[in-house]
Amino acid sequence: MTWAPAFLSNPERFMAFSRWAAPMFGVIAALLGLAGLWFGFTAPDDYQQGATVRIMFIHVPASWLAMFAYACLAGASFLALVFRHALADAAAQAAAPLGAGFTFLALVTGSLWGRPMWGTWWVWDARLTSVLVLFLFYLAYMALRASLDDEVKGARAGAILALVGAVNLPIVVWSVEWWNSLHQGSSLFAKGGPAMPPVYLTPLFLMGLAYTAAFGSLWLVRIRGEVWRRRAEAAMARAARS
Amino acid sequence: MSRFSALLARETALAWGRGGGPTVSVGFYAGVATLLPLAIGPEAQRLAAIALGAAWVALALASLLSLDRLFERDYEDGALDLLALSPLPLELTAAAKCLGQWIATGAPLALAAPIAAIGLGAPVSLAPLVFITALAGGLAFAFVGGIGAALSLGARRGGLLTAVIVLPLLVPPVIFGGGALDASASGLPWTPGFLLLCAYAVAALALGPIAMAAACRNALS
C-alpha cells in the first residue's frame, strides 16, 4: 500500500491517472449497479419482511460506504497532516461531502425501513446514534473548513478534527455487539460465513461493489475539481499582484 | 512541574471567576432542580424517572456551553503566544487548561449533581454512583470540549463551531454514563457502562491534549 501515496503524491501523475480512471470507475459503477438492481428486484419477497427487504440493497451498501468514506477522509487527513501534502488535503476535502451524502442515505433508508420493521422511524440506540454522530462529524468537518478562511490553517484544523472523529468508526461498527440494539448484527461477516441466502447475497454484493466504484469515481472527480480550483486561485492571486 | 502547577492554579482561578466555582454549579443545579419540576409538573413519579438523566444531561450541557472560550481569550490577548514559548510542551499546557476548567467547574458540578438528582427523587443509594460518574464524565467533557475550543480558534463563527464539533464527541460519554446510571437504577450491573466511560475519559485525557496542541499551534502560526 505504501506505493499508492508515493505514486499519487505527484499531482501531475495523479491528474494523468485520474483522467481515465474517474470515467472508468463511473462506467463500472453503472454496470454493476444495473446488475445489482436487476437481481435485487427479481429476488423473491422475504417471508418475514415482504417487499421491504429490497431496501437492504440500498441501505446496507450506503452504510458501508458511509464508514469507508470516513476512513478515506481520516487516512487522507493523516497524510496531509504528517507529510504536509497538498494533494492529500484536497482528497480529504473532496471526500467529506460524499461521505456525508452516503451517511444521509443510510440514515434515510434505514429510517424508512425501520417504520415497517420496528414500527418507528427512529430509536435512540447505539447503532443509529453512532451513525448520526458520524453524520455530525462530516458536518462539523465541512463547517470547520468553511469557517477558517486561511486555507492552510483550515486544512490542518480539518485534518485534526477528522483524525479525532475516527474514534467514532469502531463505535459504529461494533455498536451492535457492545450494546443490545434493535438493529441487527452483522450477518454478512458473521463467523462461519454469511448467514444469508445467495438470492439476497448476490445483489447485495453487486450493489456494494457498485457503490464503491461510484464513490471512487466521484471522489476522483472532486479531487480533480479541487486541484483545478486551487491552481486557478493561485493563478488569480499571481495576476492580481502583478 | 512547578510550571504545570502554576498554570493549573491560574487556569482554575480564571475558570472559577469566569463562571465556574461551587456557587455557580450549585446555582446551576438548583436551577435545573427547581426549573425542571416547575416546567414538567411536580408529580413525583415522572420526576424520579428522569432525575438521573436530567442531572447527567445538565452536566453535559453546562460543559458544552462553558467550554467554548477555553482558549479564545488567551488567543486574543497574546497569552497563548507566551504559553507556547516554554519548556513545557503545549500538550501539557492544554491539559492544564482543561484540568483547571474541570477543577473549577466539573468537580463542583459533580458534587452538586447527586444532590440535584436526590432532590428530584432519585434513590439516595445512587448518590455515590452519580458523583463518580459525573466526575469521570466531567473530565471527559472538559478534554473533549477543549478540542472543539482549540479547533475553532480564529474561525469566524467560533461559538457555533465549537458546539458543532463537540456535540458528536459528547455523545459516547453521555451514552456510557447514562447507561450506567440507568442500569444501576433498574438493578442491573452498572460496571460495564461506567468502565466504558472511564475508558473514554482516559482516552480523552491522553489524546485530547495532542489534538488541542496541534490545533493551537495551527491557529498561532
Add this chain to the structure above:
Amino acid sequence: MSRFSALLARETALAWGRGGGPTVSVGFYAGVATLLPLAIGPEAQRLAAIALGAAWVALALASLLSLDRLFERDYEDGALDLLALSPLPLELTAAAKCLGQWIATGAPLALAAPIAAIGLGAPVSLAPLVFITALAGGLAFAFVGGIGAALSLGARRGGLLTAVIVLPLLVPPVIFGGGALDASASGLPWTPGFLLLCAYAVAALALGPIAMAAACRNALS
C-alpha cells in the same frame, strides 16, 4: 433610529458568531434531544412525559449560559465607551444588545424548541404553543439575563454573580411558561400562564434596560 438598527444588526451578527444562530440552536436542541434519551433511556413514554419541560428548561439554561458576557467584551475592549457617547440613550443601547441576543439566539431556539419537543414525543398539536411560549420566554430571559450581565461588569467573579442574580429572576417566567405548557398538555386552559409570561416579558422589556444602563454607567465611571 438608524443608530438603533445599526447596533441591532451588529449585536445580532456578533451574538450569531459568538454562539448563536440557527445551526447552533438546532445543534443545541439536537444535543438535548439526543442526549436526554441517551441518558434516561429511550422508552417513548418516559420521554414524552418530559418532552415539553425539557425543551423549556433547555431554553432557560441556554439563555443563562450564553448571556453572561453580553457586555463584558464591549467593556474590556473599549466599545462600551463609544457606545455610551451617543445621542442614543444608553437604555436603548442596552435594549438593542438584548434584542440582538434574542434575535440571534432566542428566536432560533424558539424555532427549534417545538421540533425537539415533538422529536421527544410531545403531541404535534402543541407545537405552536411551544413556539410562542419559547419566543416570549426567550425575550424575558434575554432582558433579565442582561441585567445580571451588566451588574457583574468589572466584578471579580463575573460569572458567579450573573448566575446568582439572574437565576431568581428566571424562575417566574419558567413557572409561567412551564405551567402554560403543562396545562395545555392536560387539556386545561393555558391562557393564564401564557398571559403572565407575556406580562413578565413586557415588564422585563420596560424595566430591564433602565437597570442595565445604570449598571453600565456605574461600571464605566
Add this chain to the structure above:
Amino acid sequence: MIESLELSGLGASRGGRRLFSNLSLTLKMGEACALTGANGSGKTTLLRAVAGLVEVDEGTVGFVGMDPSEARASGLHLIGHQDGFKPGRTAREELDFWSLWSGGGERELQAAIKVLDLKLLLDLEVRRLSAGQRRRVALARLLAVPRALWLLDEPLSPLDARWRAQMGEIMARHLAGGGMILAAVHDPLPVAAVTFEIPAPGDTSSEVAL
C-alpha cells in the same frame, strides 16, 4: 458646533487617590493642546472626564456653544488606547458600523478610506491587521464623521514616520477648519500645539466624607 472647551478647577481621583486638582484649561476653535505628564498622572482620566465617562470631584467641564450632553453625544470624538474593534470582524464591518453609529454618511466614509489608504485592508479581519494598520482604521472615524472636538489618547504611537506626518496634515486641516484637538501624548504632536502638563500630584488626597 462646539466653539470652545473650558475646563475650570477640575479635580479627579481614582481608587481614592487624587490625580489632579484645580486644573483649568481653555481650548478655542482652531487650537490644539498636547496633554503631557508622567505615566499615571491622569491624562487618560482627564480625556474621559471631558467625554463625561468619568465623574469629576470638583470643577466643571464647559462646552461653549453646545449643551454638555449634546456635545458629548455628537460634538466630540474619543479615540482611546482601546479601539473597541472585535478581532473577528472585518475592518469594513467595524468601520461601517462605527461611522453609522457616529452618524456619518457614506460619502465621508469613502473619503476617509481614501485619505487613510485603507482600501486594501478593509476585507481583513481586525485581528490580522498590524498595529499601525489597526490604528489607522480607528482614526478613520475622525474623518468619516466631522466633529469639532477630537480627544485623542496617544494617537500616533504605532504609526510609522510617513503616517505620523500624514496625520499631522490631517490634524492641521481639522484645526484650520475650526476644529479643536486635545491629545494625550508622550512625543510632540506633528502640528502646532500648546503643551499642557498635568502636574505630578501633590499630597492632596481626596477625602471620604463620613
Add this chain to the structure above:
Amino acid sequence: MIESLELSGLGASRGGRRLFSNLSLTLKMGEACALTGANGSGKTTLLRAVAGLVEVDEGTVGFVGMDPSEARASGLHLIGHQDGFKPGRTAREELDFWSLWSGGGERELQAAIKVLDLKLLLDLEVRRLSAGQRRRVALARLLAVPRALWLLDEPLSPLDARWRAQMGEIMARHLAGGGMILAAVHDPLPVAAVTFEIPAPGDTSSEVAL
C-alpha cells in the same frame, strides 16, 4: 546561553502575500538591533518568526550556542503588542504567574519590581492600570527572568520620558551583560543600536504548490 542570532535568507508571507524575502541579519552578544519599517512591513511577523510562532517560507533562524527549540523555550523573551494580562486579575497575580512560567525566582522578581517601581501598582487590577503602568508590568518579565535574547515589539511607546530613559539604562545593562536585543520600533531606541530596515516588499509572491 544564546551566543548569537543568525537569520539567513529569511522569507515570510501572511495571507498569501510575501512580506519580506531573503532577509539576513546577525546579532551578536552585546548587540542591539532596531528593526524599523513601514506599518505592515512585517516587523511583528519577523519577531514572531524568530520566536518560532510563525512559520517561515524560506531561510533559517539560527541560534548559535543553543538548540532552536531550547532557545525558544528558555533562551528568549517576547514582549509583543499584547501582553497577555487578564484585565480582572491583579498585577501581582499576573506578574507572579508569568515569572514562574518563565522559570524565574522570587529574588529576581522582587528586584524587578523594585527597578520598575511597581510596588504600589501590584494590588491594582490590570484593567485599572494606566497604559504606561501596564507596559511597565509587562516589561518586568524581562528582569524577573534573565534570558539572553529580548524580542521587543514597540516596547517604549506608552512610557513617559523618565521611563524611556530608565529602560534605556536597563537595556544597556542587559547588553553589557552579553545580552541581545531585537526591537521593532518607530522611534529610535534609547541605547546604542544598529538599525535594520525591512524593505518594502517586492512582488515576489508565495505560491501554494499543487
